[in-house]
Amino acid sequence: MRLLLVEDDPRIAEPTLGALRESGYTVTWAQTGTEGLEAALLGDFGLIVLDVMLPGMDGFAVARELRAAEVDAPILFLTARGELADRVQGLDLGGDAYLVKPFAVPELLATLRALSRRERGQGAPRVSFADGHGTLDTVARTVTWDGTEVAVTGREYALIETLALSPERWFTREELLDRVWGPEFGGEARIVDVYVRYLRRKLAPGAVTSERGRGYRVER
Numbered sequence: 001m002r003l004l005l006v007e008d009d010p011r012i013a014e015p016t017l018g019a020l021r022e023s024g025y026t027v028t029w030a031q032t033g034t035e036g037l038e039a040a041l042l043g044d045f046g047l048i049v050l051d052v053m054l055p056g057m058d059g060f061a062v063a064r065e066l067r068a069a070e071v072d073a074p075i076l077f078l079t080a081r082g083e084l085a086d087r088v089q090g091l092d093l094g095g096d097a098y099l100v101k102p103f104a105v106p107e108l109l110a111t112l113r114a115l116s117r118r119e120r121g122q123g124a125p126r127v128s129f130a131d132g133h134g135t136l137d138t139v140a141r142t143v144t145w146d147g148t149e150v151a152v153t154g155r156e157y158a159l160i161e162t163l164a165l166s167p168e169r170w171f172t173r174e175e176l177l178d179r180v181w182g183p184e185f186g187g188e189a190r191i192v193d194v195y196v197r198y199l200r201r202k203l204a205p206g207a208v209t210s211e212r213g214r215g216y217r218v219e220r
Contacts, residue, residue, distance in 0.1 A: 001046040001116065002026045006036030006062065007078065008054050012101070016049075019105045025112075033057030040066055045073050047112055050095075052079035060093055067094035074115040078103075097139050100154040104182040107158040114138045129164040129218045130207055136164055145203045152202060155180065159195050160218070163208065167220035176216065192216070 003025040007013040013029055020027045028043065030036035033054040040048055052059035063075055074096040091098065097111050127136045135144045141157050143150050158180045163171065173189040181191070196208050196216060210216050
């Protein structure tokens with residue numbers, strides 16, 4: 001699949017380009033909003049990864065112009081702005097998903113796979129867990145609990161999504177660390193415990209189950 005990456009920071013763009021190409025994407029890189037808009041209008045891209053904070057024309061303006069021109073490729077906003085109002089604005093402008101920096105490469109690739117499945121009509125974008133108390137929108141990357149949207153970070157979302165997509169399965173710390181933080185992560189495995197506590201505080205104490213010697217899981 002052909003993918004357009006619009007990102008002005010080489011420190012983010014260069015490793016992202018490598019990961020995308022290793023995953024089989026044919027990637028074009030644009031470093032300004034204007035360049036990204038021109039490339040998207042001329043090229044036939046299956047996915048667009050679009051930074052919001054760009055020099056000159058920002059990502060929201062680019063998305064607005066693309067949708068006005070009837071470019072319907074899924075847009076994944078990539079930005080350090082993670083407030084709910086910003087996410088709502090981006091989705092209202094025609095964006096399809098929102099990924100907050102800093103992010104792990106596995107998190108980016110999983111989001112792109114979800115967008116690709118939706119475009120092909122495969123799989124449901126919503127996943128329920130914890131006896132229906134929790135719901136994930138795997139495209140918008142949002143979490144609701146008992147019908148109310150809960151603000152979570154990108155890492156928290158990636159963790160609960162990993163668990164909810166395989167309900168009843170036990171995941172060790174090491175498995176979660178590899179899937180959510182990526183194999184390049186050099187920190188302590190106990191960071192998983194910390195993020196599980198964050199999720200329990202935001203959702204409910206029983207949202208994530210743990211058992212010594214087995215790890216973590218969520219109920220179906």
